[in-house]
Amino acid sequence: NNQIEDRKPILTADGLVQTSNSPFEPTISQETQTSNGIGGGQCQLTVDQLDIEILPIIYDIVRCVEKDPLENAVKLRESQDCNHKIFELQKRFESAREQIRQLPGIDFNKEEQQQRLELLRNQLKLKQQLIRKYKDTEF
Numbered sequence: 001n002n003q004i005e006d007r008k009p010i011l012t013a014d015g016l017v018q019t020s021n022s023p024f025e026p027t028i029s030q031e032t033q034t035s036n037g038i039g040g041g042q043c044q045l046t047v048d049q050l051d052i053e054i055l056p057i058i059y060d061i062v063r064c065v066e067k068d069p070l071e072n073a074v075k076l077r078e079s080q081d082c083n084h085k086i087f088e089l090q091k092r093f094e095s096a097r098e099q100i101r102q103l104p105g106i107d108f109n110k111e112e113q114q115q116r117l118e119l120l121r122n123q124l125k126l127k128q129q130l131i132r133k134y135k136d137t138e139f
Helices: 030-036 053-068 072-101 110-136
Strands: none
Touching: 053 072
């Protein structure tokens, strides 16, 4: 089921991309499924929505390590603070991994992503042609 076949995309009358060889077997693109709510149960996460800010925590850890207190009590407290910040950094990394796993298309390899991109470009060209054709039509 994961094999990708080289099929020419066909734009149907209702604006969907049909990649099937049979005109009686319409297929709906994944983008249409998710935008119509047909596909997965959760909303799609985009790259702009990722919250993977880690530089401030790394900066705090470096500052914590740079401090060299002379008193043992202060050293112990600084060490505990540093350990807490490292633990928080680990939580941020885990959160970033979870968010990245939710990105659409992350499970496709490079070749599959390029094929999907080419398919979407073809779909865009077909839709632009239809729009031009519609605009040129006089009623």
